Amino acid sequence: MGCDGGTIPRRDELVRVKKKPEAKDKDSELIFQWRYCAITQQILQSPIVMCGLGKLYNKISLIESLLNQERMPESARHIKGLKDIKDLNLTPNPAYKDDDKTHGESDSRTAPYICPVIGLEMSGKFRFVALWTCGCVFSERALKEIDTKTCHKCQKPFTNDDVVILNGNEEDLVIMKQRMELRQQKHKKKREKNRVVVDVSAxxxxxxxxxxxxxxxxxxxxxxxxxxxxxxxxxxxxxxxxxxxxxxxxxxKSTYSVAKDPKVTDVYKSIFTTHESEKQQNRAHWVTYNPFYN
Known part of the structure; x- marks a missing residue:
């Protein structure tokens, strides 16, 4: 039957079966989200910033993309300027070494940053959040365990709208978008209020x-x-x-005269030559040089 040599055909060689879709490597996806820029796919380097949706970027690469809008991907079109990003205050991991190499790639066993409260590594296995008010980053577990409205790292106050979930899922992205719109509305109202105060004071x-x-x-x-x-x-x-x-x-007004002003003292009026004591011109003026008297 054409099977010379004693070979036995398998079923998938004789019958056409539907191929299973390729599954994503979750570990590789987590490494990409937490260690690479969302725009240029380059390794994250300080300074690192985030947008209102919790995506991580290299600040220099993001500024270059803002200057050249053609390089801005569709997923980052919501970033219109520097006001839409926030510098992150990250805590370095003392166990991470930048020169660790395994098979030509960075070591994925340790993360470059950790939670400053409970020490969890920011590798994607644990959920991390950042505060829009100060940019400090810590784990979501620390936020829930220590129920307070002040930052655990810099002690600045914050609200629930200032909490940004980093690299969240689809449900988190919907919530982050709503919080981002609320922050933009508050910023707009505050700017209009300050403008009114300046106009009234001026x-x-x-x-x-x-x-x-x-x-x-x-x-x-x-x-x-x-x-x-x-x-x-x-x-x-x-x-x-x-x-x-x-x-x-x-x-x-041009018609104003110091000599006729009742609120000005005689000592102040005597400085000017229009004063009665200076009209007689019997002595040299003590402020301005009078050429008639040396």
Whole structure:
């Protein structure tokens, strides 16, 4: 039957069977997620950053991809700028040696970073989290065992929305996306609030008699006072009352005279030649040089 030599055919050689899909090597996948950049597939090197979804990147490679959007993969399109990433504060593993080599590859028996609280290795076998407020990284077990709202490493406060699960599964990615959107909304509201505070501090309500009659009527909150600009430039304190603001506004006019100002002392007026004691010109001025008297 064509089987010379005593060979016995197997069933899969005679009958066509459906091939099983190739299974992924879980160990290799974990090593790739935790030791290689998600954009360039290069070994992670300090400084290491994360995005809002918990993916790990080399900061230099990510900045280069932001400058050249063509190199940015589709999985990282949610990163629009440096505000969308966070520098990680990792704890080195004292048992890890960078020069360990096995078969031409880095040693996978030890991880380069560990949890600073309970010492678990950040190799992918244990779930790790990072805080968006400070960038500190520790295991999820430590977060659950030590129930507190301050960072275990730097003692900075945080909320549940600031917890980012590193290299999470599909369910974790949905939660991380929701938390990322909440943080962006909070940041946007905070930025708008700070902008309003700056605008209010830079403007002041001007009195009605100081507004030019020829100019159209404007909102009192948007009328800028010239005295506030002078105070900001010279470093002096801003007027604390409306009367002081009115007095400072009068000083900005060309018709203002120090000699006619009732709030200025005689000692200050004597500095200028417009003072009555200087009009007689019987002595040299003690501040400005008067060529008539040597």
């Amino acid at each position: 403007t002041i309500t001007a009195p009605k008699d100081e507004v030019d009659k020829n100019t159209p009527s404007t909102s009192a909150a948007t009328v800028k006072n010239g005295a506030s600009k002078v105070a900001l430039i010279s470093g002096t304190k801003r007027p604390g009352s409306l009367k002081e603001a009115t007095h400072d506004a009068k000083k900005m």
